[in-house]
Amino acid sequence: MSDTVLTAPAGVNIPEFRQVGKPLPRTDAPGKTFGRTVYAGDIVMPNMLYAKVLRSTAASLTIKKVDASRARALPGVHAVLTAWDLPDRLVQTDIPGQTGQRSLNAAQPILVKDHVRFSGEALALVAAESLAIAEAALLLIDVESEPFPGVYDPFEAMKPEAPVVFGENNVIKTYKIRKGDAAKGFAEADLIVENTFHTQVQEQAFLEPEAGIAWVDENDVINIRVSTQVVEHFRAVADALGVPHNRVQVKSMFVGGGFGGKENITVELYLALLARATRRPVRLVFTREESFVAHGKRHPFTIRHRTGVKRDGTIVAAEADLTSDAGAYATLSPYILLYATIAAMGPYRVADLKFDSRTVATNNQPNDAFRGFGTMQACVAHEQQMDEIAKALKLDPIELRRRNFIRRGEKNSTGQTIESEVWSSRCVEAAWEALGPRASNRGSVRVGRGVACYQQSYGRISWFRDTCEAWVGIELDGTVIVRTAVTDIGAGQSSAVAQIAGEVLGVPLKEIVTYFGDTALNPLAGTSTASRALFMTGNAVKLAATAVRENLLGRAAKHFGLPVESLDIANSTVFVVNDPARTLPLPELAKMCATEGIHRNNLAIYRAPTSTGLDPETGQGRVFADFTYGAHAAEVEVDVETGEITVLKSVGAHDVGQAINRAAVEGQIEGSALMGQGFALSEEMKFREGRTLTTSLSEYLIPTAEDAPEIKAIVFESRSGFGPFGAKGIGEPAYAPVAASIANAVADAIGVRIHDLPITSEKVVRALRRAKTA
Amino acid sequence: MATEKRIALEVNGRRHELSVASNQTLLDLLRELGYVDVKCGCEKADCGACAVLMDGEAVDSCIVLAAMADGRRVTTVTGLGTPEKPHPLQAAFIENGATQCGYCIPGMIVAAKALLDRHPEPTDAEMRFGLSGNLCRCTGYTRIFSAIREAAGALKAKGARP
Numbered sequence: 001m002s003d004t005v006l007t008a009p010a011g012v013n014i015p016e017f018r019q020v021g022k023p024l025p026r027t028d029a030p031g032k033t034f035g036r037t038v039y040a041g042d043i044v045m046p047n048m049l050y051a052k053v054l055r056s057t058a059a060s061l062t063i064k065k066v067d068a069s070r071a072r073a074l075p076g077v078h079a080v081l082t083a084w085d086l087p088d089r090l091v092q093t094d095i096p097g098q099t100g101q102r103s104l105n106a107a108q109p110i111l112v113k114d115h116v117r118f119s120g121e122a123l124a125l126v127a128a129e130s131l132a133i134a135e136a137a138l139l140l141i142d143v144e145s146e147p148f149p150g151v152y153d154p155f156e157a158m159k160p161e162a163p164v165v166f167g168e169n170n171v172i173k174t175y176k177i178r179k180g181d182a183a184k185g186f187a188e189a190d191l192i193v194e195n196t197f198h199t200q201v202q203e204q205a206f207l208e209p210e211a212g213i214a215w216v217d218e219n220d221v222i223n224i225r226v227s228t229q230v231v232e233h234f235r236a237v238a239d240a241l242g243v244p245h246n247r248v249q250v251k252s253m254f255v256g257g258g259f260g261g262k263e264n265i266t267v268e269l270y271l272a273l274l275a276r277a278t279r280r281p282v283r284l285v286f287t288r289e290e291s292f293v294a295h296g297k298r299h300p301f302t303i304r305h306r307t308g309v310k311r312d313g314t315i316v317a318a319e320a321d322l323t324s325d326a327g328a329y330a331t332l333s334p335y336i337l338l339y340a341t342i343a344a345m346g347p348y349r350v351a352d353l354k355f356d357s358r359t360v361a362t363n364n365q366p367n368d369a370f371r372g373f374g375t376m377q378a379c380v381a382h383e384q385q386m387d388e389i390a391k392a393l394k395l396d397p398i399e400l401r402r403r404n405f406i407r408r409g410e411k412n413s414t415g416q417t418i419e420s421e422v423w424s425s426r427c428v429e430a431a432w433e434a435l436g437p438r439a440s441n442r443g444s445v446r447v448g449r450g451v452a453c454y455q456q457s458y459g460r461i462s463w464f465r466d467t468c469e470a471w472v473g474i475e476l477d478g479t480v481i482v483r484t485a486v487t488d489i490g491a492g493q494s495s496a497v498a499q500i501a502g503e504v505l506g507v508p509l510k511e512i513v514t515y516f517g518d519t520a521l522n523p524l525a526g527t528s529t530a531s532r533a534l535f536m537t538g539n540a541v542k543l544a545a546t547a548v549r550e551n552l553l554g555r556a557a558k559h560f561g562l563p564v565e566s567l568d569i570a571n572s573t574v575f576v577v578n579d580p581a582r583t584l585p586l587p588e589l590a591k592m593c594a595t596e597g598i599h600r601n602n603l604a605i606y607r608a609p610t611s612t613g614l615d616p617e618t619g620q621g622r623v624f625a626d627f628t629y630g631a632h633a634a635e636v637e638v639d640v641e642t643g644e645i646t647v648l649k650s651v652g653a654h655d656v657g658q659a660i661n662r663a664a665v666e667g668q669i670e671g672s673a674l675m676g677q678g679f680a681l682s683e684e685m686k687f688r689e690g691r692t693l694t695t696s697l698s699e700y701l702i703p704t705a706e707d708a709p710e711i712k713a714i715v716f717e718s719r720s721g722f723g724p725f726g727a728k729g730i731g732e733p734a735y736a737p738v739a740a741s742i743a744n745a746v747a748d749a750i751g752v753r754i755h756d757l758p759i760t761s762e763k764v765v766r767a768l769r770r771a772k773t774a
Numbered sequence: 775m776a777t778e779k780r781i782a783l784e785v786n787g788r789r790h791e792l793s794v795a796s797n798q799t800l801l802d803l804l805r806e807l808g809y810v811d812v813k814c815g816c817e818k819a820d821c822g823a824c825a826v827l828m829d830g831e832a833v834d835s836c837i838v839l840a841a842m843a844d845g846r847r848v849t850t851v852t853g854l855g856t857p858e859k860p861h862p863l864q865a866a867f868i869e870n871g872a873t874q875c876g877y878c879i880p881g882m883i884v885a886a887k888a889l890l891d892r893h894p895e896p897t898d899a900e901m902r903f904g905l906s907g908n909l910c911r912c913t914g915y916t917r918i919f920s921a922i923r924e925a926a927g928a929l930k931a932k933g934a935r936p
Binding site: 023025026028029030031032033034035036037038039041042204205206207208209254255256257258259285287288489490491492663664666667670671672673674675696697698702704705706708711713 | 805810811813814815816817818820821823850851852855856857860864867868869870871873874875876877878879880883901902903905906907908909910911912913914915916917918919
């Protein structure tokens, strides 16, 4: 199934872990497996009302009037809210988090007043006694509107005559990165390879549609329980409603999948408004159709590469030009563009480079965060470009990569020095080798193989000055409580931090409970986004648990009359290392501490490395704490008559720094393999004039059990990351190279490159036909 | 308008007699009765999150009318086992780390139960086909497949029908 290769860098002393790195069953697994886990949409309250949202079906309209009088008159309807009923405030999408910084100024109306900018935009909210009444009320809201010219393509939107979607023009943000002298580099090149690649809009397709419930309590606090990656939106909700921050409490439930699609506000604001208007609990659960039109998706990118290489494969100059379609509002598009621009060169060393990028507003659905956050789109382009270079130079694709991989201590495209291990070579070699014996061509079936490598950050942008807080305490019976507002979006966040506390305190996992995701009762942890949850929250929990351990051992040292260093804790028992028969059970020690007023808990803060930002002219500077490196390899077969593509084998090999839970890490790699396969071959949101055509899981095709190839996860542990015990982030990194490796495998199989994802059967047949006639 | 129908059904061994609207789905009824372990993912039988056993057959409860469950025996994931007495499938899902976000899991385990009832030792193709109506976005199915194989082995060793 899966291999772990434990290889430490020379000179590193590997501590013996008791829990960390083991594939322990996650603490959240039993609840989910026995059907006991309560998700946001499962909660029922006495007197609960049901909410619905009226959405525009057209993409660009001028609103004349929204008349809700007929809907309000319907028996059983308790509130109908339109823009005219709301405080005249905009929702700010910015750096959702805890630092209070604001740099984006991406504002969006809560409900439309003047101008519909995309199909799916919300016009009115209803709360009623039943879902059926709420649905009936939607039909009674009269909207008077006129068509308004829209624009649906980013390149059209940049033309001077294009309708302006919002602001002064449609270019929301541009970046440039300049390093060395690109012109000089190209002059020295033996060969210049130029290609343009295109990626499509991808839907997160989490299984649990957006859901939540809200009520106003006796202290006038708006309580919201919701499926979200970011509880810190409680501040944006309070600001939008004009209430103090301490009157909104958001608790995230176990999230039924997020992948970035629950990073922005979903139902929270609507619920808060309706609960306040009705003074009754209100529940809102999106239908699948609504989920398809309501949240932001993966940005489509057009990426042009021009790369100068020496005959031996050394890259001497690189130019990249990136354009993304932001859709109708800015959301996080500028940040996603920044990630893509920085990642344009992937994990390779280039002295002379010139990158330019822009994100452009259109009347398409807004695009927003999605696992990989621009880096994976960049990877789709740079890894296909690498294979095209290899082909032109008649070099082995892995050898070409090996000659150009960045190394630890070198500077990447923005001049940031790579401080952790870069194990790209061993990852790509291991992934390739794990493909095993190659399948053979037969009849009209051609077999092909491809690899892809990447450099993906984990942790947020350094100038956000990201922090995370966590509290760890030991109870009088020796059980341990972890409190931190991290959200658990399915990757095992709450279980992993328990495992970390257990490692430090010598307490078995089953003796630990993590209370997570509550903005009022738990210390704020920041978002479960940007592959930061384990890195940030893991570090904060480790700090807090270490402080508790020090207090406990300090008291135990007195008890034994020995120095602290001679003691250790395992299985909830303190023991003398050189004389393990001498023990002190933790419950006894905890009681001693309680009696004497010794602190049995600790609130810790972890601060990520910071920087001041990029030079606006050169794009040089530190952007991230650190990066994860790895590779994916795939073997496919392509029927050249029908164009049908089957993925046979899919292998991810990544240096995760240190696995906290082996099974969970491998699960991230395996899940990435199939999600990336969907992006490469079948998944594509389709639109006509901004109208969403794919609004069901029978039109938008994610891979099923029948599409799953043989998937293998290979985990390397350099113990050099910035996370707890040297861990690196893996949730997004594992996903970054998958689609590119499959695209390269298809090109290897059929000898023709298809530059636009997804690579459908139709595109294969067309490309082969074109190649034949050419 | 929908008419009412009086029905009697058994859910996880408990008998319910009640009136249902002729257009109410079984999914809606089960959740209304408190069986919220049955999840709603699409209401179109595309995702399988709402799968339950009806007289032993796996069905997507979102496209079964409640009235059609009259006189039938319905089993949800909660009815298969408990932490004290887990079904081998549940034990194997936990042991193998087959659960990530968990939202597809109630339907997935129900579908796996129906699969093992039909094919106690499923071939790879039978297993993939048997789960093809149950979407999972997190796991790549790798650990779900291993869990089902392990459960099949455990059931065979016990000499019991699943």
